[in-house]
Amino acid sequence: MKRKSHKIGKKQSRKMKGALSNSTTRHLQLQLGQVSLIPLNQPSSTTSSDVSCFQNLLDSEPPNTSSSRVPLTDDSFADGRDCILSQDFFCTPDYITPDNQHTLNGFDCDMDTPCPKSPEKLSTTKSKRCRPDVMSVQPLSPTFSGDHQPAVELGKDSFADEFAFEKTIAAAKPKGQNYVSQSAIALRFRVMPPPCFRNPFLEDVTEKEIDPFGNQRLKCAGLFPAISGGDGLSRYRADFHEFEQIGGGNFSHVFKVLKRLDGCLYAVKRSIRPLRLETERTKALMEVQALAALGLHQNIVSYYSSWFENEQLYIQMELCDHSLSIRKCPEAFTEAQVLDALFQVANALQFIHEKGMAHLDVKPNNIYVKGGVYKLGDFGCATLLDGSLPIEEGDARYMPQEILNENYDHLDKVDIFSLGASIYELIRRLPLPESGCQYFNLKEGKFPLLPGHSLHLQNLLKVMMDPDPVKRPSARELVENPIFCKKTQRIA
Numbered sequence: 001m002k003r004k005s006h007k008i009g010k011k012q013s014r015k016m017k018g019a020l021s022n023s024t025t026r027h028l029q030l031q032l033g034q035v036s037l038i039p040l041n042q043p044s045s046t047t048s049s050d051v052s053c054f055q056n057l058l059d060s061e062p063p064n065t066s067s068s069r070v071p072l073t074d075d076s077f078a079d080g081r082d083c084i085l086s087q088d089f090f091c092t093p094d095y096i097t098p099d100n101q102h103t104l105n106g107f108d109c110d111m112d113t114p115c116p117k118s119p120e121k122l123s124t125t126k127s128k129r130c131r132p133d134v135m136s137v138q139p140l141s142p143t144f145s146g147d148h149q150p151a152v153e154l155g156k157d158s159f160a161d162e163f164a165f166e167k168t169i170a171a172a173k174p175k176g177q178n179y180v181s182q183s184a185i186a187l188r189f190r191v192m193p194p195p196c197f198r199n200p201f202l203e204d205v206t207e208k209e210i211d212p213f214g215n216q217r218l219k220c221a222g223l224f225p226a227i228s229g230g231d232g233l234s235r236y237r238a239d240f241h242e243f244e245q246i247g248g249g250n251f252s253h254v255f256k257v258l259k260r261l262d263g264c265l266y267a268v269k270r271s272i273r274p275l276r277l278e279t280e281r282t283k284a285l286m287e288v289q290a291l292a293a294l295g296l297h298q299n300i301v302s303y304y305s306s307w308f309e310n311e312q313l314y315i316q317m318e319l320c321d322h323s324l325s326i327r328k329c330p331e332a333f334t335e336a337q338v339l340d341a342l343f344q345v346a347n348a349l350q351f352i353h354e355k356g357m358a359h360l361d362v363k364p365n366n367i368y369v370k371g372g373v374y375k376l377g378d379f380g381c382a383t384l385l386d387g388s389l390p391i392e393e394g395d396a397r398y399m400p401q402e403i404l405n406e407n408y409d410h411l412d413k414v415d416i417f418s419l420g421a422s423i424y425e426l427i428r429r430l431p432l433p434e435s436g437c438q439y440f441n442l443k444e445g446k447f448p449l450l451p452g453h454s455l456h457l458q459n460l461l462k463v464m465m466d467p468d469p470v471k472r473p474s475a476r477e478l479v480e481n482p483i484f485c486k487k488t489q490r491i492a
C-alpha cells in the first residue's frame, strides 16, 4: 500500500459566511470593484465580518453589469471621512474580474486548450485612462503614490460603468481627504517576508542565496504557521473560479479552475487533510519542489504555483484531459497507442532520471493525457537517485520487489518496472492484483501472453519488469529501442 504520511485525513471546509447589511455589501462590492477604503473610525474588530462579506461576494454568482455597480451615492464615500486602506485587503490581490469571466463568455475560449485566447484588446481600456482627480489606489502596486494606472484591463461594458462611477465618486468626495497611512503600507509590505524553503532537488545553491533573512527569521518563532491562511482570506477563492472536482487520490482533491486574472484553465490540487505539523508541510512541499526543480518537459505536467491556505497545500498545475486510469479510460489500447504512451512516458523518465531524480509512483492514475500527449504527474513520492532524501515508494502493485525489500540501489529502475507494469495494465484493462499468485508472478516479470500485441512489445515489457533491476533497460535505452524507430523517424 502507498505510504504518504503527509496526505491523509478528510477535506476540511472553511467557508465563511456572514450576514451582510446592505451598506456593508455595497461597501465590499466597492472594494472588489474599485479600491479598498475602510473608514478610520471603523473598529479593527470588524475584520472577520469584512472577511466573511468579502468571501460571500467571491462565492456569489457574478452579478450582471448594471446591478453589480456600487450605488453612486454610497454614504461611506460621500461623507468625507478619512479613509485608510483595509488591512485585510493588503493580504489579497486587488483586481477586477470581468463580469463575464466566470462563464468564459467573451473569450474565444476552446475548453480543450489550457490557455484560452485572451479577449481582443478593446480600444478603450482602463489602463490607458488618466484620472487625475480621482483617488486611485492599487494595493498590488509597489507604491501607493497615486499613479492612476490600474493593472487590469476591463471589457467595454465594465469600462463605461466604472468610468461613470468613478466620476461620481470624484465629484462627491472633497480632494485631499484620502490618504494611505504609513502603517498601512507597512502592513502591505510585511516586516518579514514569508519563509523561503531550501529546494532539496536543486544543487549548488547556498543557504544565503536561498534565504537571506534566515538569521533574522530564527528570532521569529511561530512565523511559519502564519503562511497557512493566517489572514482568513482565501487566495484560492480570490484567484480562481472552481468548476468541478476532476480527480481525487488518497491524499488530494484536484479541481478544474479558471484563473480569474488570466482567463486560463488550470488544475489545482489541494491536500485533503490540514498539514498541521511542520514536518508534514515540509514533506508535502517536496512534491512542489520536485516539480519546480524539474522545469518544463512536454511529457511532465507543468507546474505553475503553490501556496498554503488553512494548513492545506494548493498546487496550481497544467490542466490535462484525464488520467489513464481504467475508470477514466475504459477502452482497450491498440499496439500503436500503447507504444505511443510507452515512448512518451519513457521520455519523461529519461528527463527525470537525468536530473538525478526518481518518480517512484508511476502508474496509470498518475499518467495524464492532454490532446494526445501523455504527461507524468503526481510527484508526491519523488526523491533523489543518490538516496540523500527520504524514500517513500508509491502504490505497491506497480513496485518491484527490491524497493518493497528496502533496497534503494537502483531507484531509476524502479520507475522502469512501474512503467512496464502500467503498460501491462493498460493492455489488459484490468486492475493489477494486490496480492496472491499473480501479484508475485508479476514481480518476477512473469505474465501470460497478451493477444493482439507483438512479441517484440511483450518481450520489452518482460525485460522492463525483470526482477533484477540491473537487467532492466535505462530510460534512455528504452527511448532508443528499435520498437520506436518509426515513431522517432516521424518526429525527426
Ligand SMILES: Nc1ncnc2c1ncn2[C@@H]1O[C@H](COP(=O)(O)OP(=O)(O)OP(=O)(O)O)[C@@H](O)[C@H]1O
Pocket (backbone or CB within 6 Å): 002, 007, 246, 247, 248, 249, 250, 251, 252, 253, 254, 267, 269, 301, 317, 318, 319, 320, 321, 322, 323, 325, 365, 366, 368, 377, 378, 380
Ligand atoms: N493536472 C491534472 N489535470 C487533470 N487531472 C488531474 C491533474 N492532476 C491530477 N488529476 C486527477 O486527479 C487524480 C488525483 O491526483 P493525484 O494523483 O495527483 O492525487 P494524489 O492524492 O497524490 O493521488 P494518489 O492516490 O495517487 O497518491 C489523478 O488520478 C487525475 O485523475
Ligand SMILES: [Mg+2]
Pocket (backbone or CB within 6 Å): 249, 365, 366, 378
Ligand atoms: Mg496519484
